[in-house]
Amino acid sequence: MHIRIATRKSLLALWQAEYVAAEINRTVPSATVELVPLSTRGDEVLDRSLQKIGGKGLFIKELEVAMQDGRADIAVHSMKDVPAVMPEGFCIAAILPRGNPADALLGREAVTLKTLPEGAVVGSSSLRRQAQILAVRPDLCVKPLRGNVQTRIGKLDAGEYDAIVLAAAGLERLELADRISEVLPATTMLPAAGQGVIGIECLSDRDDLCSLLARLEDPVTAVTTRAERAVAHRLEASCHSPVASYAILNGDELTLEALVARADGSEVLRQQSSGRAADAAELGTALADVLLANGAANLLAGS
The missing domain is CATH 3.40.190.10 (Periplasmic binding protein-like II)
Structure with a gap:
Protein backbone atom coordinates (compact mmCIF):
# COMPACT_ATOMS: atom_id res chain seq x y z
CA MET A 1 0.00 0.00 0.00
CA PRO A 97 1.04 8.54 22.23
CA ARG A 98 0.95 11.94 23.90
CA GLY A 99 4.01 14.14 24.21
CA ASN A 100 4.45 16.73 26.94
CA PRO A 101 0.99 18.33 27.44
CA ALA A 102 2.32 21.43 29.23
CA ASP A 103 2.77 25.00 28.08
CA ALA A 104 6.22 26.54 28.34
CA LEU A 105 7.42 30.08 29.02
CA LEU A 106 10.40 31.28 26.99
CA GLY A 107 12.33 34.41 27.88
CA ARG A 108 15.41 36.07 26.51
CA GLU A 109 16.92 35.34 29.92
CA ALA A 110 16.02 33.03 32.80
CA VAL A 111 12.57 34.13 33.97
CA THR A 112 9.41 32.60 35.35
CA LEU A 113 5.85 33.81 35.13
CA LYS A 114 6.20 35.12 38.69
CA THR A 115 9.54 36.87 38.17
CA LEU A 116 8.72 38.69 34.92
CA PRO A 117 8.97 42.44 35.59
CA GLU A 118 5.76 44.43 36.01
CA GLY A 119 4.27 45.38 32.65
CA ALA A 120 6.36 42.85 30.73
CA VAL A 121 5.12 42.01 27.22
CA VAL A 122 4.21 38.34 26.75
CA GLY A 123 3.49 36.93 23.30
CA SER A 124 0.59 34.53 22.73
CA SER A 125 -2.31 34.38 20.28
CA SER A 126 -4.19 31.86 22.43
CA LEU A 127 -7.05 33.29 24.49
CA ARG A 128 -6.74 30.24 26.75
CA ARG A 129 -3.13 31.13 27.54
CA GLN A 130 -3.86 34.85 27.73
CA ALA A 131 -6.68 34.38 30.24
CA GLN A 132 -4.62 32.15 32.52
CA ILE A 133 -1.55 34.41 32.34
CA LEU A 134 -3.61 37.48 33.27
CA ALA A 135 -5.42 35.59 36.03
CA VAL A 136 -2.03 35.12 37.73
CA ARG A 137 -0.33 38.33 36.55
CA PRO A 138 -2.93 40.98 35.60
CA ASP A 139 -0.13 43.55 35.34
CA LEU A 140 1.41 41.85 32.30
CA CYS A 141 0.69 42.88 28.71
CA VAL A 142 -0.26 39.95 26.48
CA LYS A 143 0.17 40.71 22.78
CA PRO A 144 -0.65 38.59 19.70
CA LEU A 145 2.05 36.26 18.40
CA ARG A 146 1.66 34.37 15.09
CA GLY A 147 3.95 32.24 12.94
CA ASN A 148 5.73 28.92 13.26
CA VAL A 149 7.87 28.01 16.26
CA GLN A 150 11.08 29.40 14.76
CA THR A 151 9.38 32.66 13.72
CA ARG A 152 7.95 33.17 17.21
CA ILE A 153 11.30 32.53 18.89
CA GLY A 154 12.91 34.93 16.40
CA LYS A 155 10.48 37.67 17.44
CA LEU A 156 11.36 37.02 21.08
CA ASP A 157 15.09 37.22 20.36
CA ALA A 158 14.56 40.42 18.35
CA GLY A 159 13.17 42.10 21.46
CA GLU A 160 9.54 42.34 20.35
CA TYR A 161 8.49 40.46 23.50
CA ASP A 162 9.91 39.94 26.97
CA ALA A 163 8.62 36.36 26.97
CA ILE A 164 6.44 34.07 24.87
CA VAL A 165 4.38 30.97 25.62
CA LEU A 166 4.54 27.88 23.39
CA ALA A 167 3.59 24.22 23.70
CA ALA A 168 6.37 22.26 25.39
CA ALA A 169 5.80 19.23 23.13
CA GLY A 170 6.62 21.15 19.96
CA LEU A 171 9.80 22.56 21.45
CA GLU A 172 10.91 19.13 22.61
CA ARG A 173 10.17 17.57 19.21
CA LEU A 174 12.27 20.24 17.49
CA GLU A 175 15.08 19.82 20.06
CA LEU A 176 14.52 23.36 21.36
CA ALA A 177 13.77 22.42 24.96
CA ASP A 178 16.88 24.31 26.06
CA ARG A 179 14.99 27.53 25.22
CA ILE A 180 12.37 26.85 27.89
CA SER A 181 12.63 29.18 30.89
CA GLU A 182 9.77 27.56 32.81
CA VAL A 183 7.46 24.62 32.19
CA LEU A 184 4.10 25.93 33.42
CA PRO A 185 2.30 23.45 35.71
CA ALA A 186 -1.32 22.57 35.02
CA THR A 187 -2.27 24.33 38.26
CA THR A 188 -1.16 27.59 36.63
CA MET A 189 -1.79 26.86 32.95
CA LEU A 190 -4.31 24.12 32.19
CA PRO A 191 -3.51 22.74 28.71
CA ALA A 192 -5.71 22.82 25.64
CA ALA A 193 -7.69 19.70 24.76
CA GLY A 194 -5.36 17.32 22.95
CA GLN A 195 -2.23 19.40 23.52
CA GLY A 196 0.87 17.30 22.80
CA ASP A 218 -2.38 4.58 21.81
CA PRO A 219 -5.36 3.53 23.96
CA VAL A 220 -4.48 5.71 26.96
CA THR A 221 -4.06 8.87 24.88
CA ALA A 222 -7.21 8.04 22.93
CA VAL A 223 -9.24 7.92 26.14
CA THR A 224 -7.85 11.15 27.62
CA THR A 225 -8.21 13.00 24.31
CA ARG A 226 -11.81 11.82 23.94
CA ALA A 227 -12.67 13.22 27.37
CA GLU A 228 -10.91 16.53 26.76
CA ARG A 229 -12.51 17.09 23.35
CA ALA A 230 -15.97 16.25 24.73
CA VAL A 231 -15.68 19.29 27.00
CA ALA A 232 -15.04 21.62 24.05
CA HIS A 233 -17.78 19.94 22.03
CA ARG A 234 -20.42 20.45 24.74
CA LEU A 235 -19.35 24.05 25.34
CA GLU A 236 -19.47 24.67 21.58
CA ALA A 237 -16.02 26.14 22.01
CA SER A 238 -13.72 26.76 19.09
CA CYS A 239 -10.00 26.03 19.15
CA HIS A 240 -9.32 29.66 20.08
CA SER A 241 -11.86 29.99 22.93
CA PRO A 242 -10.55 30.56 26.49
CA VAL A 243 -11.30 26.91 27.33
CA ALA A 244 -8.92 24.28 28.70
CA SER A 245 -9.30 20.60 29.54
CA TYR A 246 -6.82 18.01 30.71
CA ALA A 247 -7.36 14.35 31.59
CA ILE A 248 -5.18 11.78 33.35
CA LEU A 249 -5.85 8.04 33.31
CA ASN A 250 -4.81 5.97 36.33
CA GLY A 251 -5.76 2.36 35.84
CA ASP A 252 -9.44 2.50 34.93
CA GLU A 253 -10.03 5.82 36.70
CA LEU A 254 -10.11 8.91 34.54
CA THR A 255 -9.64 12.31 36.18
CA LEU A 256 -10.66 15.29 34.08
CA GLU A 257 -10.17 18.98 34.84
CA ALA A 258 -11.67 21.77 32.76
CA LEU A 259 -11.58 25.54 32.76
CA VAL A 260 -13.48 28.42 31.17
CA ALA A 261 -12.35 32.02 31.62
CA ARG A 262 -12.85 35.57 30.50
CA ALA A 263 -10.17 36.51 27.99
CA ASP A 264 -8.88 39.22 30.35
CA GLY A 265 -8.41 36.71 33.17
CA SER A 266 -10.77 38.58 35.49
CA GLU A 267 -12.95 35.52 36.05
CA VAL A 268 -12.04 31.84 35.86
CA LEU A 269 -14.30 28.80 36.32
CA ARG A 270 -12.49 25.55 37.05
CA GLN A 271 -14.01 22.14 37.78
CA GLN A 272 -12.74 18.57 38.17
CA SER A 273 -14.44 15.19 37.97
CA SER A 274 -13.53 11.51 37.89
CA GLY A 275 -15.09 8.45 36.33
CA ARG A 276 -14.50 5.26 34.37
CA ALA A 277 -12.27 5.27 31.30
CA ALA A 278 -15.09 3.67 29.32
CA ASP A 279 -17.23 6.75 30.00
CA ALA A 280 -14.63 9.28 28.80
CA ALA A 281 -16.90 11.25 26.46
CA GLU A 282 -19.80 11.23 28.92
CA LEU A 283 -17.48 12.46 31.68
CA GLY A 284 -16.36 15.36 29.50
CA THR A 285 -19.92 16.29 28.59
CA ALA A 286 -21.06 16.16 32.22
CA LEU A 287 -18.16 18.31 33.40
CA ALA A 288 -18.95 20.87 30.71
CA ASP A 289 -22.56 20.90 31.93
CA VAL A 290 -21.31 21.76 35.43
CA LEU A 291 -19.32 24.66 33.98
CA LEU A 292 -22.37 25.84 32.02
CA ALA A 293 -24.49 25.68 35.17
CA ASN A 294 -21.93 27.95 36.84
CA GLY A 295 -22.01 30.59 34.11
CA ALA A 296 -19.52 29.39 31.48
CA ALA A 297 -21.72 30.55 28.60
CA ASN A 298 -21.61 34.13 29.84
CA LEU A 299 -17.82 34.01 30.12
CA LEU A 300 -17.49 32.65 26.58
CA ALA A 301 -19.91 35.26 25.23
CA GLY A 302 -17.82 37.97 26.89
CA SER A 303 -14.62 36.74 25.22
Whole structure:
Protein backbone atom coordinates (compact mmCIF):
# COMPACT_ATOMS: atom_id res chain seq x y z
CA MET A 1 0.00 0.00 0.00
CA HIS A 2 1.22 3.51 -0.89
CA ILE A 3 0.13 6.21 1.58
CA ARG A 4 0.40 9.94 0.87
CA ILE A 5 0.48 12.18 3.95
CA ALA A 6 -0.85 15.74 3.61
CA THR A 7 1.08 18.04 5.93
CA ARG A 8 1.73 21.69 6.56
CA LYS A 9 5.22 22.92 5.63
CA SER A 10 6.45 24.09 9.04
CA LEU A 11 9.36 22.20 10.59
CA LEU A 12 7.09 20.97 13.40
CA ALA A 13 4.39 19.76 11.01
CA LEU A 14 7.00 17.98 8.90
CA TRP A 15 8.49 16.40 12.04
CA GLN A 16 5.05 15.07 12.96
CA ALA A 17 4.39 13.77 9.45
CA GLU A 18 7.77 12.04 9.33
CA TYR A 19 7.09 10.52 12.76
CA VAL A 20 3.80 9.11 11.50
CA ALA A 21 5.51 7.83 8.35
CA ALA A 22 8.07 6.00 10.49
CA GLU A 23 5.31 4.53 12.67
CA ILE A 24 3.46 3.28 9.59
CA ASN A 25 6.65 1.72 8.22
CA ARG A 26 7.36 0.12 11.59
CA THR A 27 3.86 -1.32 11.87
CA VAL A 28 3.36 -2.20 8.20
CA PRO A 29 6.81 -2.72 6.66
CA SER A 30 5.34 -3.36 3.22
CA ALA A 31 3.75 0.10 3.07
CA THR A 32 5.43 2.98 1.24
CA VAL A 33 4.85 6.51 2.48
CA GLU A 34 5.11 9.87 0.71
CA LEU A 35 4.82 13.36 2.25
CA VAL A 36 2.67 15.94 0.44
CA PRO A 37 3.59 19.35 1.95
CA LEU A 38 0.86 21.99 1.52
CA SER A 39 0.45 25.63 2.44
CA THR A 40 -2.65 26.52 4.49
CA ARG A 41 -4.44 29.84 4.92
CA GLY A 42 -3.63 29.71 8.63
CA ASP A 43 0.07 29.65 7.75
CA GLU A 44 -0.16 32.34 5.07
CA VAL A 45 -2.17 35.05 6.88
CA LEU A 46 0.03 36.20 9.76
CA ASP A 47 -1.01 39.84 10.12
CA ARG A 48 -4.39 39.06 11.71
CA SER A 49 -5.44 36.97 14.68
CA LEU A 50 -6.80 33.47 14.11
CA GLN A 51 -10.08 34.55 15.71
CA LYS A 52 -10.55 37.18 12.98
CA ILE A 53 -9.73 34.96 10.00
CA GLY A 54 -11.62 31.83 10.98
CA GLY A 55 -9.83 29.97 13.76
CA LYS A 56 -7.37 27.11 13.84
CA GLY A 57 -9.50 25.07 11.45
CA LEU A 58 -7.76 27.07 8.74
CA PHE A 59 -4.64 25.01 9.41
CA ILE A 60 -6.34 21.80 8.29
CA LYS A 61 -8.90 22.79 5.62
CA GLU A 62 -6.45 22.57 2.69
CA LEU A 63 -5.27 19.18 3.93
CA GLU A 64 -8.85 17.90 3.93
CA VAL A 65 -9.43 19.25 0.41
CA ALA A 66 -6.31 17.36 -0.72
CA MET A 67 -7.79 14.13 0.64
CA GLN A 68 -11.15 14.82 -1.05
CA ASP A 69 -9.40 15.55 -4.36
CA GLY A 70 -7.35 12.36 -4.19
CA ARG A 71 -4.00 14.15 -3.84
CA ALA A 72 -3.44 12.68 -0.37
CA ASP A 73 -4.68 9.73 1.66
CA ILE A 74 -4.22 10.92 5.24
CA ALA A 75 -3.37 14.12 7.12
CA VAL A 76 -1.39 14.56 10.32
CA HIS A 77 -2.46 17.15 12.89
CA SER A 78 -1.71 18.49 16.33
CA MET A 79 -4.99 17.52 17.98
CA LYS A 80 -5.24 20.85 19.80
CA ASP A 81 -5.75 22.43 16.34
CA VAL A 82 -8.55 20.06 15.31
CA PRO A 83 -12.11 21.37 15.82
CA ALA A 84 -14.21 19.39 18.31
CA VAL A 85 -16.68 18.46 15.55
CA MET A 86 -15.19 16.74 12.50
CA PRO A 87 -16.46 17.71 9.05
CA GLU A 88 -18.82 15.20 7.47
CA GLY A 89 -16.95 12.45 5.66
CA PHE A 90 -13.79 12.70 7.77
CA CYS A 91 -12.60 10.91 10.91
CA ILE A 92 -9.64 10.76 13.25
CA ALA A 93 -8.44 7.25 12.49
CA ALA A 94 -5.68 7.10 15.10
CA ILE A 95 -4.46 8.96 18.17
CA LEU A 96 -0.75 8.53 18.85
CA PRO A 97 1.04 8.54 22.23
CA ARG A 98 0.95 11.94 23.90
CA GLY A 99 4.01 14.14 24.21
CA ASN A 100 4.45 16.73 26.94
CA PRO A 101 0.99 18.33 27.44
CA ALA A 102 2.32 21.43 29.23
CA ASP A 103 2.77 25.00 28.08
CA ALA A 104 6.22 26.54 28.34
CA LEU A 105 7.42 30.08 29.02
CA LEU A 106 10.40 31.28 26.99
CA GLY A 107 12.33 34.41 27.88
CA ARG A 108 15.41 36.07 26.51
CA GLU A 109 16.92 35.34 29.92
CA ALA A 110 16.02 33.03 32.80
CA VAL A 111 12.57 34.13 33.97
CA THR A 112 9.41 32.60 35.35
CA LEU A 113 5.85 33.81 35.13
CA LYS A 114 6.20 35.12 38.69
CA THR A 115 9.54 36.87 38.17
CA LEU A 116 8.72 38.69 34.92
CA PRO A 117 8.97 42.44 35.59
CA GLU A 118 5.76 44.43 36.01
CA GLY A 119 4.27 45.38 32.65
CA ALA A 120 6.36 42.85 30.73
CA VAL A 121 5.12 42.01 27.22
CA VAL A 122 4.21 38.34 26.75
CA GLY A 123 3.49 36.93 23.30
CA SER A 124 0.59 34.53 22.73
CA SER A 125 -2.31 34.38 20.28
CA SER A 126 -4.19 31.86 22.43
CA LEU A 127 -7.05 33.29 24.49
CA ARG A 128 -6.74 30.24 26.75
CA ARG A 129 -3.13 31.13 27.54
CA GLN A 130 -3.86 34.85 27.73
CA ALA A 131 -6.68 34.38 30.24
CA GLN A 132 -4.62 32.15 32.52
CA ILE A 133 -1.55 34.41 32.34
CA LEU A 134 -3.61 37.48 33.27
CA ALA A 135 -5.42 35.59 36.03
CA VAL A 136 -2.03 35.12 37.73
CA ARG A 137 -0.33 38.33 36.55
CA PRO A 138 -2.93 40.98 35.60
CA ASP A 139 -0.13 43.55 35.34
CA LEU A 140 1.41 41.85 32.30
CA CYS A 141 0.69 42.88 28.71
CA VAL A 142 -0.26 39.95 26.48
CA LYS A 143 0.17 40.71 22.78
CA PRO A 144 -0.65 38.59 19.70
CA LEU A 145 2.05 36.26 18.40
CA ARG A 146 1.66 34.37 15.09
CA GLY A 147 3.95 32.24 12.94
CA ASN A 148 5.73 28.92 13.26
CA VAL A 149 7.87 28.01 16.26
CA GLN A 150 11.08 29.40 14.76
CA THR A 151 9.38 32.66 13.72
CA ARG A 152 7.95 33.17 17.21
CA ILE A 153 11.30 32.53 18.89
CA GLY A 154 12.91 34.93 16.40
CA LYS A 155 10.48 37.67 17.44
CA LEU A 156 11.36 37.02 21.08
CA ASP A 157 15.09 37.22 20.36
CA ALA A 158 14.56 40.42 18.35
CA GLY A 159 13.17 42.10 21.46
CA GLU A 160 9.54 42.34 20.35
CA TYR A 161 8.49 40.46 23.50
CA ASP A 162 9.91 39.94 26.97
CA ALA A 163 8.62 36.36 26.97
CA ILE A 164 6.44 34.07 24.87
CA VAL A 165 4.38 30.97 25.62
CA LEU A 166 4.54 27.88 23.39
CA ALA A 167 3.59 24.22 23.70
CA ALA A 168 6.37 22.26 25.39
CA ALA A 169 5.80 19.23 23.13
CA GLY A 170 6.62 21.15 19.96
CA LEU A 171 9.80 22.56 21.45
CA GLU A 172 10.91 19.13 22.61
CA ARG A 173 10.17 17.57 19.21
CA LEU A 174 12.27 20.24 17.49
CA GLU A 175 15.08 19.82 20.06
CA LEU A 176 14.52 23.36 21.36
CA ALA A 177 13.77 22.42 24.96
CA ASP A 178 16.88 24.31 26.06
CA ARG A 179 14.99 27.53 25.22
CA ILE A 180 12.37 26.85 27.89
CA SER A 181 12.63 29.18 30.89
CA GLU A 182 9.77 27.56 32.81
CA VAL A 183 7.46 24.62 32.19
CA LEU A 184 4.10 25.93 33.42
CA PRO A 185 2.30 23.45 35.71
CA ALA A 186 -1.32 22.57 35.02
CA THR A 187 -2.27 24.33 38.26
CA THR A 188 -1.16 27.59 36.63
CA MET A 189 -1.79 26.86 32.95
CA LEU A 190 -4.31 24.12 32.19
CA PRO A 191 -3.51 22.74 28.71
CA ALA A 192 -5.71 22.82 25.64
CA ALA A 193 -7.69 19.70 24.76
CA GLY A 194 -5.36 17.32 22.95
CA GLN A 195 -2.23 19.40 23.52
CA GLY A 196 0.87 17.30 22.80
CA VAL A 197 -1.22 14.74 20.89
CA ILE A 198 -0.74 13.82 17.22
CA GLY A 199 -3.82 12.62 15.34
CA ILE A 200 -4.20 11.04 11.90
CA GLU A 201 -7.20 12.05 9.81
CA CYS A 202 -8.62 10.31 6.76
CA LEU A 203 -11.86 9.97 4.84
CA SER A 204 -14.29 8.00 6.98
CA ASP A 205 -15.15 5.63 4.13
CA ARG A 206 -11.53 4.51 3.68
CA ASP A 207 -11.95 1.24 5.57
CA ASP A 208 -8.55 0.03 4.35
CA LEU A 209 -6.76 3.02 5.90
CA CYS A 210 -8.85 3.02 9.07
CA SER A 211 -7.97 -0.62 9.67
CA LEU A 212 -4.26 -0.02 9.10
CA LEU A 213 -4.07 3.18 11.14
CA ALA A 214 -5.95 1.65 14.08
CA ARG A 215 -2.79 -0.38 14.77
CA LEU A 216 -0.96 2.87 15.61
CA GLU A 217 -3.46 4.09 18.20
CA ASP A 218 -2.38 4.58 21.81
CA PRO A 219 -5.36 3.53 23.96
CA VAL A 220 -4.48 5.71 26.96
CA THR A 221 -4.06 8.87 24.88
CA ALA A 222 -7.21 8.04 22.93
CA VAL A 223 -9.24 7.92 26.14
CA THR A 224 -7.85 11.15 27.62
CA THR A 225 -8.21 13.00 24.31
CA ARG A 226 -11.81 11.82 23.94
CA ALA A 227 -12.67 13.22 27.37
CA GLU A 228 -10.91 16.53 26.76
CA ARG A 229 -12.51 17.09 23.35
CA ALA A 230 -15.97 16.25 24.73
CA VAL A 231 -15.68 19.29 27.00
CA ALA A 232 -15.04 21.62 24.05
CA HIS A 233 -17.78 19.94 22.03
CA ARG A 234 -20.42 20.45 24.74
CA LEU A 235 -19.35 24.05 25.34
CA GLU A 236 -19.47 24.67 21.58
CA ALA A 237 -16.02 26.14 22.01
CA SER A 238 -13.72 26.76 19.09
CA CYS A 239 -10.00 26.03 19.15
CA HIS A 240 -9.32 29.66 20.08
CA SER A 241 -11.86 29.99 22.93
CA PRO A 242 -10.55 30.56 26.49
CA VAL A 243 -11.30 26.91 27.33
CA ALA A 244 -8.92 24.28 28.70
CA SER A 245 -9.30 20.60 29.54
CA TYR A 246 -6.82 18.01 30.71
CA ALA A 247 -7.36 14.35 31.59
CA ILE A 248 -5.18 11.78 33.35
CA LEU A 249 -5.85 8.04 33.31
CA ASN A 250 -4.81 5.97 36.33
CA GLY A 251 -5.76 2.36 35.84
CA ASP A 252 -9.44 2.50 34.93
CA GLU A 253 -10.03 5.82 36.70
CA LEU A 254 -10.11 8.91 34.54
CA THR A 255 -9.64 12.31 36.18
CA LEU A 256 -10.66 15.29 34.08
CA GLU A 257 -10.17 18.98 34.84
CA ALA A 258 -11.67 21.77 32.76
CA LEU A 259 -11.58 25.54 32.76
CA VAL A 260 -13.48 28.42 31.17
CA ALA A 261 -12.35 32.02 31.62
CA ARG A 262 -12.85 35.57 30.50
CA ALA A 263 -10.17 36.51 27.99
CA ASP A 264 -8.88 39.22 30.35
CA GLY A 265 -8.41 36.71 33.17
CA SER A 266 -10.77 38.58 35.49
CA GLU A 267 -12.95 35.52 36.05
CA VAL A 268 -12.04 31.84 35.86
CA LEU A 269 -14.30 28.80 36.32
CA ARG A 270 -12.49 25.55 37.05
CA GLN A 271 -14.01 22.14 37.78
CA GLN A 272 -12.74 18.57 38.17
CA SER A 273 -14.44 15.19 37.97
CA SER A 274 -13.53 11.51 37.89
CA GLY A 275 -15.09 8.45 36.33
CA ARG A 276 -14.50 5.26 34.37
CA ALA A 277 -12.27 5.27 31.30
CA ALA A 278 -15.09 3.67 29.32
CA ASP A 279 -17.23 6.75 30.00
CA ALA A 280 -14.63 9.28 28.80
CA ALA A 281 -16.90 11.25 26.46
CA GLU A 282 -19.80 11.23 28.92
CA LEU A 283 -17.48 12.46 31.68
CA GLY A 284 -16.36 15.36 29.50
CA THR A 285 -19.92 16.29 28.59
CA ALA A 286 -21.06 16.16 32.22
CA LEU A 287 -18.16 18.31 33.40
CA ALA A 288 -18.95 20.87 30.71
CA ASP A 289 -22.56 20.90 31.93
CA VAL A 290 -21.31 21.76 35.43
CA LEU A 291 -19.32 24.66 33.98
CA LEU A 292 -22.37 25.84 32.02
CA ALA A 293 -24.49 25.68 35.17
CA ASN A 294 -21.93 27.95 36.84
CA GLY A 295 -22.01 30.59 34.11
CA ALA A 296 -19.52 29.39 31.48
CA ALA A 297 -21.72 30.55 28.60
CA ASN A 298 -21.61 34.13 29.84
CA LEU A 299 -17.82 34.01 30.12
CA LEU A 300 -17.49 32.65 26.58
CA ALA A 301 -19.91 35.26 25.23
CA GLY A 302 -17.82 37.97 26.89
CA SER A 303 -14.62 36.74 25.22
